[in-house]
Amino acid sequence: MAEAILCGLQSSGHPGAKLKYSEPFEERRHYMQTKYPDMVGSADNFEVIEGADVVILAVKPQVLRQVMSSCSDLLLKNPSTLIISIAAGITTEDMHKWMHTDKPVNIVRCMPNTPSLLGEGAAGLFATENVTLQQKETAENIMRAVAKQVLWVQDEGLIDSVTGISGSGPAYFFLIMEAMQNAGVAAGLTPEDAKALTLQTCLGATKMAQTSEDDLATLRRKVTSPKGTTEAAINSLEANNIRKVMKDAVFAAANRGRELSRELGQEQ
Ligand SMILES: NC(=O)c1ccc[n+]([C@@H]2O[C@H](COP(=O)([O-])OP(=O)(O)OC[C@H]3O[C@@H](n4cnc5c(N)ncnc54)[C@H](OP(=O)(O)O)[C@@H]3O)[C@@H](O)[C@H]2O)c1
Incomplete structure (x- = not known):
């Protein structure tokens, strides 16, 4: 660093x-x-x-x-x-x-x-x-x-x-990208193709989010047509409680930060 x-x-x-x-x-x-x-x-x-x-x-x-x-x-x-x-x-x-x-x-x-x-x-x-x-x-x-x-x-x-958000955050995205790559392989793509598509999609989505005036929820809605493929995927993620999974992860990192402060701060 x-x-x-x-x-x-x-x-x-x-x-x-x-x-x-x-x-x-x-x-x-x-x-x-x-x-x-x-x-x-x-x-x-x-x-x-x-x-x-x-x-x-x-x-x-x-x-x-x-x-x-x-x-x-x-x-x-x-x-x-x-x-x-x-x-x-x-x-x-x-x-x-x-x-x-x-x-x-x-x-x-x-x-x-x-x-x-x-x-x-x-x-x-x-x-x-x-x-x-x-x-x-x-x-x-x-x-x-x-x-x-x-x-x-x-x-x-x-x-x-x-x-909880940015300090530990890169690893969350590595995990999500790894899971997407594995899912792509399970769906028949080669590991290389699944990785290339995953990484570019992540980068492209970030750039869209950074340059758009829409908030994140609006951007998501705009790419989710009713009864379409993305809606099917989003429904699956919501049913699997993606929001709670992410909130728990962010809070776990923040709590561990506080715990470390207490452990190391006890040294006189
Ligand atoms: N890496 C991250 O993503 C990240 C993110 C946020 C914050 N941080 C924080 O950044 C700090 C550094 O992390 P890092 O990943 O860069 O660790 P690192 O690669 O181990 O770097 C620590 C450096 O400090 C040197 N050092 C050890 N003892 C020293 C001493 N007594 N006096 C002067 N220098 C000494 C080490 O020398 P040697 O080469 O001899 O070991 C090494 O070059 C940590 O406190 C970490 O919490 C890191």
Whole structure:
């Protein structure tokens, strides 16, 4: 995810020399140095954080506490440093606690998703109250380098809802596309043809939904002629409770996000 953000920033015009990253694993650092020779790589978090206006924390949630605690002095050295965390499930309150300070800290919490790797991401952002408008703009511009949709939520709890829709969402579509491909094969198509038709249909439907002024329900009705083939399929999906299946899935992901916050947040 860190590579996607760095790559997106460079592609959108940020000079590589101003982009620094820390990567403890030598082989991976070598890969980064070869692929992005203009950027400044290091094995040392301190070296990268020193003097930075914006620090993006893109480590696994389980590692974040150790990183924040060890870098706390440096992160707090310049009160205007903006900290952006993309770690799933870690609240801004826990991050603040792990920095062992009473001072306000400028933290933006972000939930991106994997299509960010292609610049097609969707992301939800939440800012703590002392984050300035200018810093919010900076955070938004950074995420726009990899995400086509960047939305702010006013209540941090809604980051879990973002997780339920877009954070975990790509996997729902992979599953649906897999099921459609399998159904096509069961109906006699080759796996290759079933996959090609499924993927293009998904892409085409998304583009129609993005460009049309109609809402999703209207679009569906417009392609569902009475007593036609699509109506037969939609009736079957509704009879199998597709809406409840999707709602349960979104809520399961959001609840798991809250559970992770509680589990990881208990660390002092
Ligand atoms: N992937 C997603 O779809 C997605 C979506 C939303 C949010 N996120 C969040 O994004 C974060 C990163 O996820 P990811 O999938 O990109 O994980 P990842 O590929 O494992 O990247 C984590 C990076 O952090 C490095 N690291 C480990 N310990 C470190 C330390 N002490 N100091 C500095 N760097 C350290 C790792 O180095 P090594 O190479 O040595 O392991 C690795 O390069 C996670 O918190 C995740 O919750 C991910």
